Amino acid sequence: MNIAIIGAFPRSLINFRGGLIKILAQQYKVNAIASGAIDYEVELLSSLGATYLNCPIQRNGLNPIKDIVTCLSISRIINIHEIDIVLAYTVKPVIWGGIASRLVGARHFYAIITGLGYAFQKGGIAKNLLNSLVKFLYRVALKKSKGVIFQNRDNMQVFIDEEIVPQDKCFLVNGSGVDLSHYQVSPLSPKPHFLLIARLLGDKGIREYVKAAKIVKQQYPEAVFELVGPEDPSPDGIKLNEVNKWVSSGAIEYSGATTDVRPFIENCSIYVLPSYHEGMPRTVLEAMAMGRPILTTDVPGCRETVVNGENGWLVEKANVEQLVERMVWFIENQNQWPVMGKKSHTMANEKFDVHQVNAEILKIMGLSDEKTV
Structure with a gap:
């Protein structure tokens, strides 16, 4: 054969x-x-x-x-x-x-x-x-x-x-x-550190992520919003000069592309993917395997990864207001991070x-x- x-x-x-x-x-x-x-x-x-x-x-x-x-x-x-x-x-x-x-x-x-x-x-x-x-x-x-x-x-x-x-x-x-032996549970960051890993595409919800970050940082300036991912030649691609403007404004930190997402997930406390559509988002599964709470959109593919209120939250796609609301919730309910992270890991074991x-x-x-x- x-x-x-x-x-x-x-x-x-x-x-x-x-x-x-x-x-x-x-x-x-x-x-x-x-x-x-x-x-x-x-x-x-x-x-x-x-x-x-x-x-x-x-x-x-x-x-x-x-x-x-x-x-x-x-x-x-x-x-x-x-x-x-x-x-x-x-x-x-x-x-x-x-x-x-x-x-x-x-x-x-x-x-x-x-x-x-x-x-x-x-x-x-x-x-x-x-x-x-x-x-x-x-x-x-x-x-x-x-x-x-x-x-x-x-x-x-x-x-x-x-x-x-x-x-x-x-x-x-x-x-x-996801290979659960490769993506192992690690301790949560003690500070509100949000992470989004994605190719630089508009339909990954990156612009909404940045807008929400700007709003949240007005109330919680200590919160970190990190973006990791490469440029993409798609018609929907986001150019690096736009990303650099976001960084200059202080809204986000951009860490470039990577071949190993684990160190970035280890450094974060909440994983975010505000995507418009997915098959099944691999980075979300990796974050779940490493015991992270998830904030993602109620769209095909993403909604399969979250039991709302248990291992994270689902928000409407392209809805900055709901993203802000849930980001603030995470910041103000730090005691729920390990509970949700543990549930994420359990789900990764049972389903993914x-x-x-x-x-x-x-x-x-x-x-x-x-x-x-």
Whole structure:
């Protein structure tokens, strides 16, 4: 059995699918397909048991020529390496991996929908046209799929309602999971230290986070509001010069990008993600695993991570006033931090353990047995 896992970035394959690759490599030949791996990333994938195969995949952008090249490159790889099973995740790997699989007749194609993304958000004429195009491409890519795996029920229902994929091909898992041995509980910071880790995108709720921080700091100047994350080339991307203005105003602290979120989570007391939409937010799961209270939005993906009032709070998306209200609540109820943090850790153990999630994915793909699970 020859298996290919397609992601946009090598680092994503390592961080999000590393455990799955390692399990599959115990019995099958595993090929990791992504774009632009450096030597260190190739070595890491090799240590997991996978052979890295380079393919020009853009995570963002609307260049049809580059997308056609991506599709043809994946087709060529599937053909040359005689791939039996293809598993793809995120938008472009799913679309072009699915279409490529159909072109060359790969036996089994599976997709993981990690979120609906910018293209599914309502807006003006241009965004609505993009929405229609992406839905059409998904229909073409998933028509012959053996299974489509979703990370929350809301996203799954959208695909069913839009007739992108029939219900009998849909499966549900609890996100990408989190390795509880890697993200261990650490003591809470004694001061009100809020943290948001995200790519610099408007629909991550970063601007609302900054606005709320400015308001809260007027009453509680000792509160810290930290932002961690890289720039993003998406049309929704936030430029660094805007971030630098926020820092200069004293609203937030910006700590740049990171390959290891653990030190930042260790330093915070409350984890915040005011996102507009998610599949299942990985950084929230990591913060839960490390015993942090959560403040996030009542939207698909995020709402699955919080029992309101128990391990954190849910607020309406794009609602600065509610963010401020709950941030103030956290500052004024410090005795609840450890209670909520403990509940977060318990939930991470019960629902989001990566080993449980990978076992479910293997079962969906018909590859589970006593050795792999």
